Structures are given as C-alpha cells and as structure tokens.
Amino acid sequence: MSGPNPERRSERARRAILGAALELCREQPYDKVTMEGIAKRAGVGKQTIYRWWPSKAAILLEAIDSRATDRLDFPDTGELQADLRSQMTEVVTLLNDPGFSAYKGLIAAAQSDPDIARSVAEIIIKPRELHCVERLVKAQEVGQLRADVDPVDVVELLYAPLYYRLLMHTRPVTVEQLDTVFDLAFNGLTKSPG
Amino acid sequence: MSGPNPERRSERARRAILGAALELCREQPYDKVTMEGIAKRAGVGKQTIYRWWPSKAAILLEAIDSRATDRLDFPDTGELQADLRSQMTEVVTLLNDPGFSAYKGLIAAAQSDPDIARSVAEIIIKPRELHCVERLVKAQEVGQLRADVDPVDVVELLYAPLYYRLLMHTRPVTVEQLDTVFDLAFNGLTKSPG
Amino acid sequence: MSGPNPERRSERARRAILGAALELCREQPYDKVTMEGIAKRAGVGKQTIYRWWPSKAAILLEAIDSRATDRLDFPDTGELQADLRSQMTEVVTLLNDPGFSAYKGLIAAAQSDPDIARSVAEIIIKPRELHCVERLVKAQEVGQLRADVDPVDVVELLYAPLYYRLLMHTRPVTVEQLDTVFDLAFNGLTKSPG
Amino acid sequence: MSGPNPERRSERARRAILGAALELCREQPYDKVTMEGIAKRAGVGKQTIYRWWPSKAAILLEAIDSRATDRLDFPDTGELQADLRSQMTEVVTLLNDPGFSAYKGLIAAAQSDPDIARSVAEIIIKPRELHCVERLVKAQEVGQLRADVDPVDVVELLYAPLYYRLLMHTRPVTVEQLDTVFDLAFNGLTKSPG
DNA sequence: AAGTAACCGAGACGGTACGTCGTGTCTTCAC
DNA sequence: GTGAAGACACGACGTACCGTCTCGGTTACTT
Numbered sequence: 001m002s003g004p005n006p007e008r009r010s011e012r013a014r015r016a017i018l019g020a021a022l023e024l025c026r027e028q029p030y031d032k033v034t035m036e037g038i039a040k041r042a043g044v045g046k047q048t049i050y051r052w053w054p055s056k057a058a059i060l061l062e063a064i065d066s067r068a069t070d071r072l073d074f075p076d077t078g079e080l081q082a083d084l085r086s087q088m089t090e091v092v093t094l095l096n097d098p099g100f101s102a103y104k105g106l107i108a109a110a111q112s113d114p115d116i117a118r119s120v121a122e123i124i125i126k127p128r129e130l131h132c133v134e135r136l137v138k139a140q141e142v143g144q145l146r147a148d149v150d151p152v153d154v155v156e157l158l159y160a161p162l163y164y165r166l167l168m169h170t171r172p173v174t175v176e177q178l179d180t181v182f183d184l185a186f187n188g189l190t191k192s193p194g
Numbered sequence: 195m196s197g198p199n200p201e202r203r204s205e206r207a208r209r210a211i212l213g214a215a216l217e218l219c220r221e222q223p224y225d226k227v228t229m230e231g232i233a234k235r236a237g238v239g240k241q242t243i244y245r246w247w248p249s250k251a252a253i254l255l256e257a258i259d260s261r262a263t264d265r266l267d268f269p270d271t272g273e274l275q276a277d278l279r280s281q282m283t284e285v286v287t288l289l290n291d292p293g294f295s296a297y298k299g300l301i302a303a304a305q306s307d308p309d310i311a312r313s314v315a316e317i318i319i320k321p322r323e324l325h326c327v328e329r330l331v332k333a334q335e336v337g338q339l340r341a342d343v344d345p346v347d348v349v350e351l352l353y354a355p356l357y358y359r360l361l362m363h364t365r366p367v368t369v370e371q372l373d374t375v376f377d378l379a380f381n382g383l384t385k386s387p388g
Numbered sequence: 389m390s391g392p393n394p395e396r397r398s399e400r401a402r403r404a405i406l407g408a409a410l411e412l413c414r415e416q417p418y419d420k421v422t423m424e425g426i427a428k429r430a431g432v433g434k435q436t437i438y439r440w441w442p443s444k445a446a447i448l449l450e451a452i453d454s455r456a457t458d459r460l461d462f463p464d465t466g467e468l469q470a471d472l473r474s475q476m477t478e479v480v481t482l483l484n485d486p487g488f489s490a491y492k493g494l495i496a497a498a499q500s501d502p503d504i505a506r507s508v509a510e511i512i513i514k515p516r517e518l519h520c521v522e523r524l525v526k527a528q529e530v531g532q533l534r535a536d537v538d539p540v541d542v543v544e545l546l547y548a549p550l551y552y553r554l555l556m557h558t559r560p561v562t563v564e565q566l567d568t569v570f571d572l573a574f575n576g577l578t579k580s581p582g
Numbered sequence: 583m584s585g586p587n588p589e590r591r592s593e594r595a596r597r598a599i600l601g602a603a604l605e606l607c608r609e610q611p612y613d614k615v616t617m618e619g620i621a622k623r624a625g626v627g628k629q630t631i632y633r634w635w636p637s638k639a640a641i642l643l644e645a646i647d648s649r650a651t652d653r654l655d656f657p658d659t660g661e662l663q664a665d666l667r668s669q670m671t672e673v674v675t676l677l678n679d680p681g682f683s684a685y686k687g688l689i690a691a692a693q694s695d696p697d698i699a700r701s702v703a704e705i706i707i708k709p710r711e712l713h714c715v716e717r718l719v720k721a722q723e724v725g726q727l728r729a730d731v732d733p734v735d736v737v738e739l740l741y742a743p744l745y746y747r748l749l750m751h752t753r754p755v756t757v758e759q760l761d762t763v764f765d766l767a768f769n770g771l772t773k774s775p776g
Numbered sequence: 777a778a779g780t781a782a783c784c785g786a787g788a789c790g791g792t793a794c795g796t797c798g799t800g801t802c803t804t805c806a807c
Numbered sequence: 808g809t810g811a812a813g814a815c816a817c818g819a820c821g822t823a824c825c826g827t828c829t830c831g832g833t834t835a836c837t838t
Contacts, residue, residue: 188382576770
C-alpha cells in the first residue's frame with residue numbers, strides 16, 4: 001500500500017551507507033561521489049539506498065546531522081563572549097575538518113534542489129541557530145547583549161563571516177577570525193573599543 | 195604545439211554561449227543545465243565550448259562577471275552608511291534576480307572544484323571586496339569608520355550575512371536585512387545606540 | 389569478478405538489437421548504420437549493446453549467422469551438379485536479398501578488423517564450406533568428382549566467382565552465372581565438353 | 583563559376599596526399615585512416631584534399647591505380663598457363679604486400695558507397711580483366727583455351743579464388759594456390775588429368 | 777514447522793550527458 | 808586564387824551514472 005516498512009530496515013545497511021558516503025566525501029570532491037560508488041563501498045544494492053533516501057544529498061544530510069549533533073553544545077559560564085568563542089572554535093575546527101567536507105557539498109547541493117535547501121535550513125542550520133539564540137537570550141537578560149536586537153540576527157552576524165570564507169574561498173576559516181569578528185561585532189564599526 | 199588561436203575565435207559563438215548559459219540557468223536549476231543544452235541553445239558545437247572553457251562553471255564565471263561588472267559601482271556622497279546602503283541595495287536586488295541564479299550555482303560548483311573556487315574568489319569576489327575597501331578607507335580617513343580595523347574584515351562582516359541567507363536558505367535576502375546589519379555592525383552588539 | 393552475467397541477460401533486448409541492426413542495414417548503407425541508431429531503433433540503451441557486443445560488426449555477425457543458418461542446407465539427390473545448383477541458387481538469392489546487404493558490410497568490416505575477420509571466417513564461412521565439402525566427398529566416392537582434389541579447393545572454385553561479382557561489382561550475381569561456372573569448372577578450360 | 587582550376591593545381595600537394603594516404607594505410611587498418619590524418623601527414627590543409635577528391639576512398643583509388651599500373655603487364659610467351667602463372671604470381675605478391683593493404687580497404691569502402699563501387703570496378707578491376715582477356719583471346723585462337731567460352735568468365739574463375747581468400751580470410755593467398763586453381767580450372771572437376 | 781512477505785545484495789535495463797574525435801564547410805592569411 | 812592552417816556546426820563514439828526493474832537468498836513474522 002505504502003512505502004517500505006521501517007521496522008524491517010537493516011540497521012547494518014543504514015550505517016554502512018552513511019559511513020560510506022562520508023568516507024567517499026573525505027576522499028574526493030562532493031560531486032565525484034556517486035550513488036553507485038556509495039552502494040559499492042557500503043556493500044549494498046542501489047535499491048536499498050533508493051528505498052530509504054531520495055538522493056545523495058539526503059544521505060549526507062542524515063550523516064552529517066548525526067555526526068555533528070553532539071559536538072556543538074553551548075556552554076554557559078556566564079561570560080557570553082567566552083562561551084561563544086569556545087563553541088565557535090569548535091565550529092571552526094569542524095569546518096576545516098576534511099571529514100566534514102561533505103558539508104560544503106551539501107550546501108552546494110542545496111543551491112540546485114529546493115528540497116535539500118529546506119532540509120539543510122530546517123534540520124541542520126536552524127536548530128543550531130536556536131541553540132545559540134537560547135544562549136544569547138540569557139545574555140540579553142543579564143545585560144551582556146543589547147536587548148533591542150533579534151538574537152537570530154546576532155547569530156547571523158557572528159557566524160556568517162565563517163561561512164563566507166568557507167564558501168567563497170577568499171581566506172581560510174581560522175580561530176583568529178573569531179577575534180576579529182568579536183571585536184567588530186561587539187564593539188561596533190564606529191566607536192573604538194573603550 | 196599549443197592550444198587554439200584566440201585571434202581566430204568567433205565572437206558570435208562566444209556571445210551565444212555565454213547568453214545561452216545564463217538563459218538556461220534562469221529557467222532551471224544549475225545542475226540541470228548541461229553542456230549539451232548550452233550548445234544546443236547557442237546553436238554551437240560542443241567542441242567549440244570545450245575549446246575555450248574547461249567546464250560549465252567556467253562559462254558562467256565569465257558570463258556573470260561580465261554581466262555584473264558595471265552594476266555595482268560605489269558611490270561616494272561623504273556619508274558611508276548611505277553609500278553602503280545604496281550599493282548593497284543593488285547587491286540585494288542582484289542576489290534575488292533569477293537572472294543571477296547562476297551565481298548560486300557557481301558558488302556551489304566552487305565547493306567541488308578548486309579551480310572554480312580560486313576563480314570565483316579572485317575574479318568575482320575579491321575585486322568587488324576591493325572596491326568596497328577603497329570606500330571604507332576613505333571613511334576611515336574622515337572618522338566614519340574605526341581606524342584600527344582591517345577594512346576587508348569589515349566587508350566580510352557586512353556582506354557575509356547576505357550570503358549566509360542566500361546560501362543557507364534560512365530567510366530571504368531583503369533590504370530590511372540591511373537595516374539590521376547596519377544597526378548591529380555599526381553600533382555593536384553590546385552598547386545601545388546612543 | 390568479471391563480465392556481465394549471461395543468465396540475467398534480457399532476451400527481449402537481444403532480439404530487438406539483432407532485428408534493429410538488420411533492419412537498418414536494409415534501409416541504408418552499412419557504414420551509415422550507427423550504434424546509436426541501432427539502440428534507438430531497438431528501444432535500448434547503448435550500454436546494453438556494448439555490454440554484449442564489442443562492435444556493430446559483431447552484432448551483425450550474430451544476426452546474419454542466425455538468419456542464414458537454416459536456409460542453406462545441402463540436398464543429396466545423388467546428382468552432384470543438381471544438388472550444387474539448387475543450393476547455390478539459394479545462395480544467389482541471399483546475396484541479392486537487401487535483407488542480407490548487411491553481409492557485405494560485415495565482409496567490409498572484416499578488412500579493417502582482424503577479430504571480425506576471424507569471426508567471419510570461422511563462424512560464417514568455414515562451417516558452410518564444410519557442409520559443401522561433405523557433399524563433395526560423397527560425390528568423390530561415387531565418381532562424380534575427381535578423387536585427387538581437395539574438396540575445399542573445389543568449394544573455393546565454385547563459390548568464389550559469386551563473391552567476386554558481389555564484392556567487385558563488375559557484374560550482378562545471377563543464376564545464369566551458375567551455369568557458366570559449372571560449365572567451366574566441371575568441364576575445364578581446355579577440353580570442350582564431350 | 584565551376585570547380586577548381588586544375589592548371590593551378592599543386593603537383594607537390596597531390597603527391598604528398600597520395601603518398602600520405604598509402605603510408606597511413608600501411609601503418610594501420612583502413613578505417614583508422616582519416617582525412618585529418620592524411621592532411622596532417624601530407625602537410626596539407628583539409629580543404630586542399632576536399633577540393634580535389636570527394637572521399638578518402640577516392641584518394642586511395644587514385645593512389646593504388648597509379649601504383650599498380652605498371653607492375654601487372656601480361657607476358658606472351660606462347661604458353662598460356664605459364665603466362666598466367668607469371669602474371670598471377672605478381673598479383674599474389676601484391677595482395678600480400680602491406681603497402682597494398684589499402685586495396686582491401688578500398689574494396690571494403692565499395693560495399694557502402696556505390697560511387698566507389700563503380701570506380702573500383704571501372705578503373706581498377708575491368709581494365710585489368712581486359713588485359714587478361716586479350717591474352718586469353720590469343721590463347722583461344724591457338725587452341726590453348728576452349729573457344730566456346732567468354733574469356734571474362736574465365737578471368738573470374740581464375741582470379742576469384744584469390745580474392746575469396748583475401749577477403750574472407752579463410753586461408754592465405756599463396757603461389758601454391760595458383761597450382762591448385764590451374765589444375766582444377768584447366769583440367770576440370772570431373773575428369774582426371776590425362 | 778512451514779509458508780510467506782519484504783528487505784537484502786547484485787546488477788541488467790532504458791536513458792541522459794559526458795568529453796573526444798572526425799566530418800565536411802568556412803574563413804583567414806601567405807604566397 | 809591556390810594552399811596551409813584551423814575554427815566552426817554537427818553527429819557518433821564509447822563511458823559513467825542515473826533511477827527503475829528483476830532476480831535469487833535470507834530473515835522474520837504468520838498460522
């Protein structure tokens with residue numbers, strides 16, 4: 001009547017596929033990774049992949065989400081900038097990790113496929129923005145962040161420069177960039193730091 | 195001994211190819227655009243394309259560069275924020291223009307192809323950053339921008355949020371976003387606007 | 389470990405390909421027939437052709453062999469010349485049949501491709517020579533053919549003139565030619581017929 | 583107004599093209615020889631070839647004709663079989679000469695192109711048949727050949743077996759074959775040689 | 777315990793596009 | 808205005824993957 005039965009799904013195959021996909025993305029550019037290649041590497045029939053995922057990007061979406069999920073917690077030491085720096089340092093590391101190069105491929109895929117674009121935004125980006133927002137709200141409550149701003153806009157202001165360098169390839173994404181961003185963003189472009 | 199002779203190149207074919215490529219990108223997602231499709235639309239043999247460009251992305255690089263080139267001049271009215279706003283308003287328009295959807299495809303392609311990545315950075319991005327930098331330097335000289343910052347970092351801070359929304363698809367890129375960015379960036383996250 | 393699995397082979401596709409190839413050869417000269425054309429006509433992917441045959445000629449080899457196989461039996465009425473005439477009349481018909489024009493193309497292909505040459509000789513020609521040889525041996529036993537000659541040489545003497553006209557295009561291959569050949573070959577060039 | 587002016591034709595180019603064509607046919611199978619290859623080897627523009635010849639086969643037709651022309655004269659010692667043997671020995675040599683492998687290609691091309699077929703028959707084959715016929719007529723006059731036969735049919739009977747082996751690749755074309763053919767053809771298949 | 781439904785690995789299938797090669801035409805420049 | 812050179816529009820090549828399909832085989836529920 002309807003789709004496949006998830007209860008009968010082979011967990012072994014699922015893991016092999018996610019693993020193979022990430023592995024291949026580590027070894028070669030995203031668009032050289034093929035469904036056939038993933039199936040071969042995973043020791044799996046192509047049908048098994050298509051049964052559970054609609055596209056290569058969908059596989060990587062799941063793979064990346066599950067990998068990144070537990071590594072980007074937000075600390076709360078009471079010092080906003082310190083907490084941001086510690087979490088964003090982790091982000092910088094991830095963005096430079098070849099094991100996460102698939103992430104760039106995923107973002108690339110999103111530019112041509114609205115489904116992927118929506119999934120990336122909803123599943124990957126927004127939940128993580130939300131984590132950050134939660135920390136920012138607390139900071140607003142204790143006066144470490146202007147109260148008259150939308151925290152989501154702040155998230156964009158802070159993280160966007162990382163993605164900009166990542167995707168435009170003008171300069172590498174480094175922890176030093178964080179210093180610059182924090183200085184500019186927190187102190188503003190007009191007034192010198194007191 | 196070497197490659198084809200550029201003096202013999204058909205300008206007609208060149209224009210037809212660039213035009214066809216942009217046209218097709220307007221009609222469909224980037225990765226549905228094929229070399230064959232471009233050749234067909236341009237009324238050109240595939241060989242003629244491959245003779246002069248190594249890839250679809252290379253065609254679009256040239257096409258976009260020549261299209262965008264004259265539309266993003268930097269005004270200098272003496273008021274930095276006003277000038278930025280007027281130029282960035284133009285940028286927002288371009289980023290939303292379906293005729294420039296190829297641009298997103300190009301950035302996507304850059305994630306898999308280092309040559310394209312380098313070309314995009316050097317040919318598209320950096321020269322335009324430089325234009326902005328020039329305006330910022332003048333602003334520093336008249337005290338409208340902190341003198342202790344690298345203007346390139348400022349460019350990143352201001353433009354990155356546009357690209358972030360463009361590529362992550364969390365929210366649309368709008369002129370309202372400019373207000374937000376200017377407020378946050380110029381006034382800073384900590385202190386309320388005086 | 390190696391090539392495709394013949395048990396999984398689609399008989400439908402096989403027949404469609406052989407049929408399409410013969411059909412196209414009937415409609416146009418051999419070298420205008422393309423793999424793409426065959427695939428299109430057969431409603432088949434090119435890969436399916438290349439999976440099972442190395443070349444256009446190989447397809448036609450199989451097609452022709454299976455078509456011609458049952459039409460060229462050798463009768464044995466006791467009268468050698470009568471039996472030869474009846475079989476060779478059939479051969480003349482085939483050589484003039486547009487449906488077998490592919491045969492000429494195959495022979496042509498053999499001049500450039502040693503693999504095809506070998507296949508044509510071993511699969512098409514020699515088995516048919518052998519059939520004729522068998523009949524000739526019987527004729528030798530009953531004194532209707534000189535006993536001191538190699539029957540294969542006789543086969544050549546009798547059939548070669550047909551192929552000569554077929555391939556050199558000096559004159560058409562006709563049943564009248566058979567009369568001439570039989571007269572010359574059986575009676576010899578020197579002595580007048582009894 | 584009309585075609586090119588033959589008086590201004592470059593003899594140097596003509597020779598270079600004919601030579602290059604034969605040379606390339608000696609080095610590789612006929613159908614790997616291309617117009618581009620000939621032009622390159624001859625140091626000639628493609629247009630120069632197309633101006634004077636309609637096809638690759640037409641070039642080889644001219645090349646082969648001019649090469650073979652002076653080597654196949656017919657002796658007349660008074661002994662028909664001896665004269666035939668000496669001329670046909672020369673033919674056997676030519677058919678085995680790699681320098682004449684283009685000849686096989688030409689015959690192959692004739693199977694797909696009626697123009698070539700006609701040219702081969704009229705320019706290459708028939709004039710040479712005629713030379714042989716002239717010798718056979720003399721033989722008929724002196725009773726060395728049956729008077730009641732068409733000499734052209736005799737030519738076919740004698741030469742066809744050579745072409746048969748050449749083109750069908752069942753056995754090599756050798757001088758020994760000549761002995762067999764002469765025995766069978768002159769003495770006939772029925773009666774033992776007296 | 778046997779029957780059966782569905783997932784599994786495998787890979788052949790009809791297709792689309794790839795990037796390359798050769799065709800025959802055309803244009804440009806040198807002689 | 809011929810000849811060398813080669814860019815052009817075109818079509819076919821043989822290959823790589825696509826996403827669908829069919830085939831045993833195994834596995835896990837049903838009866």
